[in-house]
Amino acid sequence: MLLLHYSLTYNLVNSPLSLLVPAKWIRAAVINGNYGVTIFFVISGFLITSNNLLRYGRLADVRLRQFYAFRFARIVPPLILALCVILLLGLLNVPSFMNSQKGHAMPTAFFLVAIFSVLTFWHNVLMQVVGYFNYCLNIYWSLSVEEVFYLTFPLACALLKRDLLIIALCIAAIVFGPVYRSVHTDNEIYFMYAYPACFDAIAFGCLAAVLHGKLQIGPRVGVLIRYAAGVGLAISYFAGIDGHETFGFSLIAFWVVGLLTNAFDTPARLSRYLPSRWICWLGRHSYELYLFHIILLAGMRDIVPKATLPYAAKLPLFALFLALSCLLAAVVARYFAEPLNVWLRRYLADSGTWRATAKI
8 A cells, every 4th residue: 555655645656665666566556555545444344343253252143332442443443643734734824634526625514514424434435426625535445345334234244144144144244245336337337336346355254264263274285275265366466456346355355254264373482573472563554654655645635735845756756764763653553553442442331341451
C-alpha cells in the first residue's frame, strides 16, 4: 500500500530502483498494488472470525454489544484524529487535502458529506457517484468495506446460529463476488471498491477460520500448502489486475487462504528473529499506518512536487517516507490510539470477558 501510493506520486518505475530490479517488475508491483487490499481483507476476515471463536467458543454465541464496543474502541478514535487533520488542512486550502473534481475545487460544504460518508461507512458508494475527489480521503473506501463487514457478520452469526449456514453464507459471497465484478470490468471504482466486489475476499478469510478447527492438516502437508500458495500468489499478483478483473481478486484471496494454513501452529521461537519482529510490529500498527501515511505523503507531495524531485532523490525520499510513516504510526498508537482503546473497552464492553490487549 505504501509502495503503491508513493509510486503513484513519485513514479518509482523511473527511479534508480530500476537499476536494481527490472522496470517491468517494479511496474507490475506498483500497478497491482490494490491486490494488497484484497490480501488484507482475507487476513481481516480470518482474524476476526478466529478471535470470535477463541473468545466465545461458537460464532453463534457472539456478544454483539461487546463485539461492537471492541471494534468502536479500536477503529474510531484514530480515524477521527486523521479526519480532523485532513479537514483542517483542507479548510486551509492545502492542495492535496482539498476536494476537487477534474481539477475544479468543490464547495467547502462538501467536506460535511465526505467526512460523514467515512464515519458512516459508505465512502466507497460516494466515490461511485462522485469519482476520485480527495487525495487523502479516497483511500478510506476500504475502511467502509471493512466496517460494513464488522456490522453485518456478527449479526449474521447470531441469526444463522449453525456453522453450516455461516459456511453457506461465506460460499455465497465468494460466488457472487466475481459475478458482480464481471459486469463492472469497465469501472475500477465499482469492480475494486464496491461492497460485493470485496466481500468475497473477506468471506474467504472467514471460511478459512471456521474450517481451521474442523480440518486436521498435518505440519508437513501444511508446509507444502503454504509453499504452493506462495508460488500461486506471486504468479497471480504479477499476472496483474488488467484483464483479470473478474477472477484475479478471487485467486489472490484463495492463495492467501493457503498461506494461512496452520496459521496458529508457528513455533513461538520464530518471533525472536528480527524480520519476524518487524512483521509483527507492522501488523500491530497497520491501522495507524493505513490512516496516517497518506496524510504524510500528501504533505510531501505539496512540499516537494513530483516535477521538482530529482531522479536520484526518489529512493532516499522513499526511505524517509517509510521511516516517517512508521514513526508517525508508532506515536499515534502509543500516545493516542492505544490509551483510548483501553479506556473505551473498559467503559463500553462487558467487563467479564474484556481483553484490553486485543489489537484486532
